[in-house]
Amino acid sequence: MAIAKAERLMNLALCLLGTRRPLTKRELRSSIEAYIEAGSDDSFNRMFERDKDDLRELGLVIETVEGIEGDIGYLARRDSNRLPPITLDAEEAAALGLAAKIWQQARLAGAASGALQKLRAAGMPLAGDGADYDAGQPHSALEPRIPAHEAAFEPLMLACRDRRPVVFDYRKSNAAHPEQRQVEPWILECWRGHWYVAGWDRERKAERVFRLSRITGKVRSRQGAFTAPVPDHVTVRETVESWAGETATGTARIKLRAEHGYPLRARALTVRELGGGWDELEIPNGHGLDAWLVEFGPDVVVLEPAELRAEVIDRLRAVAKG
Numbered sequence: 202m203a204i205a206k207a208e209r210l211m212n213l214a215l216c217l218l219g220t221r222r223p224l225t226k227r228e229l230r231s232s233i234e235a236y237i238e239a240g241s242d243d244s245f246n247r248m249f250e251r252d253k254d255d256l257r258e259l260g261l262v263i264e265t266v267e268g269i270e271g272d273i274g275y276l277a278r279r280d281s282n283r284l285p286p287i288t289l290d291a292e293e294a295a296a297l298g299l300a301a302k303i304w305q306q307a308r309l310a311g312a313a314s315g316a317l318q319k320l321r322a323a324g325m326p327l328a329g330d331g332a333d334y335d336a337g338q339p340h341s342a343l344e345p346r347i348p349a350h351e352a353a354f355e356p357l358m359l360a361c362r363d364r365r366p367v368v369f370d371y372r373k374s375n376a377a378h379p380e381q382r383q384v385e386p387w388i389l390e391c392w393r394g395h396w397y398v399a400g401w402d403r404e405r406k407a408e409r410v411f412r413l414s415r416i417t418g419k420v421r422s423r424q425g426a427f428t429a430p431v432p433d434h435v436t437v438r439e440t441v442e443s444w445a446g447e448t449a450t451g452t453a454r455i456k457l458r459a460e461h462g463y464p465l466r467a468r469a470l471t472v473r474e475l476g477g478g479w480d481e482l483e484i485p486n487g488h489g490l491d492a493w494l495v496e497f498g499p500d501v502v503v504l505e506p507a508e509l510r511a512e513v514i515d516r517l518r519a520v521a522k523g
Contacts (some may be wrong), residue, residue: 209235213252214261218282223266223274351413354389356420357398361386364431366403366423369416377522379417384409385427390437399437401429410437453486453509455494456502465497491516 212233216224230236230245239245253275257263262281266274289297353369360367367386372379386400395412402409457465459478466472469482481504484490491512494501503510 205235209233209248210252210255210259213249214256214277217256217261217263217275217277218279220276223264223268223276225268225272225274229275351396351416353398353413353416353420354396356422357386357413358389360420360422361388361398364427366425366427367420368423369420370418371411372415372417377519382409382411383423384411385429385431387431388435388437392438397437399435401427403428450488451486451506452483453490453506454504455482455484456480456504457482457497458500461500462497465501495520 212235213229216229216232224232226246226249229249230239236245236249239248253263260282261277263275263277264281266276268274357367359365364385366383368381368383370379371382383403384398384400385403386398388400389396389398391397395414397410397412399408399410401407452470455465456475456479459474459480465482465484469484471483473481475481486506486509491509494503494509494513495516501513503513
């Protein structure tokens with residue numbers, strides 16, 4: 202049945218694209234075998250209307266024209282159904298290739314692969330093809346990847362796309378047990394290898410950002426529309442950077458085990474060897490730095506300020522109790 206319908210749609214599209222004048226239903230019925238075999242006029246009319254709507258959903262522009270004698274005719278002008286040539290510069294092609302890699306483990310993997318195949322067939326090099334975009338410029342053999350391994354990624358991505366509210370259990374870094382959150386998701390963003398979703402928290406009636414790796418259990422969709430307007434610009438990265446201590450208000454001194462904590466070392470203002478397998482680092486200190494330091498476990502000891510040391514100890518105790 203699927204093959205028969207596809208063949209019928211193809212024949213109808215060819216008739217509409219190949220004619221120089223509008224064709225009436227009667228002319229189309231006599232030109233397409235499947236329509237000729239229709240049992241009755243009502244059966245043909247229902248079949249034709251469905252096929253016409255399906256072709257329009259597929260992107261074919263079908264015009265309806267009324268003739269001099271009042272007959273209704275249909276045609277698809279080639280000019281209206283011809284796409285302009287696709288031209289991408291090196292940066293745009295690389296961005297498309299990289300974006301497609303995000304969907305390799307999600308539901309859009311097939312659609313992304315098909316789109317890339319069409320672009321390659323048109324002679325367009327993309328990231329990962331092993332071809333230089335500019336023969337005069339060397340390119341690295343390293344292939345960039347953006348991980349999307351969290352189970353919550355796909356349902357949240359679809360919820361952001363379809364503007365659907367969701368419910369999930371979320372465990373904060375300093376909490377022993379997860380709490381249920383009702384969220385209207387706006388956008389997903391990757392920062393330092395972790396995915397975050399920004400949206401409207403219905404219970405707290407405020408914008409919130411959630412780290413996907415801290416979502417426990419399934420993300421469940423809910424019926425109904427969003428209750429809060431979606432802002433034109435969502436500052437996920439700025440919010441996460443602020444929470445992670447990127448917006449520094451001072452400095453902190455920590456002990457870090459040698460050969461560990463490379464993200465901390467990359468941000469260090471000074472590094473001094475202490476001996477015994479430990480180094481002392483001075484790093485920027487801002488809101489949320491305690492939550493980040495806890496992730497390094499026993500490899501980090503906070504020396505000062507005392508407030509930061511106490512916050513880290515409190516978080517570790519909460520985790521130990523859980």
